[in-house]
Amino acid sequence: xxxxxxxxxxxxxxxxxxxxxxxxxxxxxxxxxxxxxxxxxxxxxxxxxxxxxxxxxxxxxxxxxxxxxxxxxxxxxxxxxxxxxxxxxxxxxxxxxxxxxxxxxxxxxxxxxxxxxxxxxxxxxxxxxxxxxxxxxxxxxxxxxxxxxxxxxxxxxxxxxxxxxxxxxxxxxxxxxxxxxxxxxx
Amino acid sequence: xxxxxxxxxxxxxxxxxxxxxxxxxxxxxxxxxxxxxxxxxxxxxxxxxxxxxxxxxxxxxxxxxxxxxxxxxxxxxxxxxxxxxxxxxxxxxxxxxxxxxxxxxxx
Numbered sequence: 674x675x676x677x678x679x680x681x682x683x684x685x686x687x688x689x690x691x692x693x694x695x696x697x698x699x700x701x702x703x704x705x706x707x708x709x710x711x712x713x714x715x716x717x718x719x720x721x722x723x724x725x726x727x728x729x730x731x732x733x734x735x736x737x738x739x740x741x742x743x744x745x746x747x748x749x750x751x752x753x754x755x756x757x758x759x760x761x762x763x764x765x766x767x768x769x770x771x772x773x774x775x776x777x778x779x780x781x782x783x784x785x786x787x788x789x790x791x792x793x794x795x796x797x798x799x800x801x802x803x804x805x806x807x808x809x810x811x812x813x814x815x816x817x818x819x820x821x822x823x824x825x826x827x828x829x830x831x832x833x834x835x836x837x838x839x840x841x842x843x844x845x846x847x848x849x850x851x852x853x854x855x856x857x858x859x
Numbered sequence: 860x861x862x863x864x865x866x867x868x869x870x871x872x873x874x875x876x877x878x879x880x881x882x883x884x885x886x887x888x889x890x891x892x893x894x895x896x897x898x899x900x901x902x903x904x905x906x907x908x909x910x911x912x913x914x915x916x917x918x919x920x921x922x923x924x925x926x927x928x929x930x931x932x933x934x935x936x937x938x939x940x941x942x943x944x945x946x947x948x949x950x951x952x953x954x955x956x957x958x959x960x961x962x963x964x965x966x
Binding site: 813 | 886918
């Protein structure tokens with residue numbers, strides 16, 4: 674914030690100095706040595722038309738590109754939000770009961786994995802460069818191991834593994850959020 | 860033509876359990892003892908691949924995968940098992956990755 678205020682202050686001061694200096698030059702009649710031709714030649718008209726067309730085209734192109742980028746970002750961010758919701762659902766399911774059926778956990782984990790795969794394939798489709806999905810997969814594997822390493826048909830929840838589950842889910846959510854910030858900055 | 864194959868949903872069960880036989884039905888230990896080990900040894904004797912079809916079940920827990928495919932690699936060696944087994948799945952690529960990367964350590 675401090676940097677922004679300093680930047681804007683410098684900007685205003687620079688503009689003021691430019692205005693004062695221009696006024697000074699005007700008073701000293703320095704501008705009277707400059708002349709402007711009022712004759713219009715065909716080349717000037719052609720140049721004006723070409724410049725206008727180029728300016729419009731550039732404005733259109735930049736606006737289109739920015740809009741496309743915005744759509745891509747929105748898709749990717751919404752995928753990451755869905756992943757975060759899935760993680761929260763899994764975490765909530767482990768706080769409700771003291772034992773959870775393995776099959777219920779597998780259903781939730783399979784859905785989470787599908788959404789991670791969808792996000793990864795969307796990134797490939799949009800040709801997003803220099804962006805790794807591997808951190809999400811690593812978090813998934815850790816959560817999968819913790820929740821499904823059961824001897825029988827149920828995962829028994831106690832104070833020890835509940836804390837571990839909460840911590841792992843938090844790390845997972847933070848990993849997804851970091852990706853949201855990174856995508857938004859691009 | 861695949862001479863040696865296991866379709867887990869048909870040859871074992873579509874709803875799979877945890878790790879040990881004594882703690883629940885259709886465990887990894889049971890799958891290993893009754894299905895996987897025997898088929899693997901048969902395939903090895905004939906110098907053939909063993910095809911494993913994962914689809915059709917309701918999902919695989921890490922304990923089931925470890926007590927079946929992990930146990931197979933502990934008994935017969937990771938390299939041999941990795942060369943012999945071929946996995947097929949449309950819906951459980953995560954389970955295949957888990958077996959290969961996390962259990963067998965092949966990255």
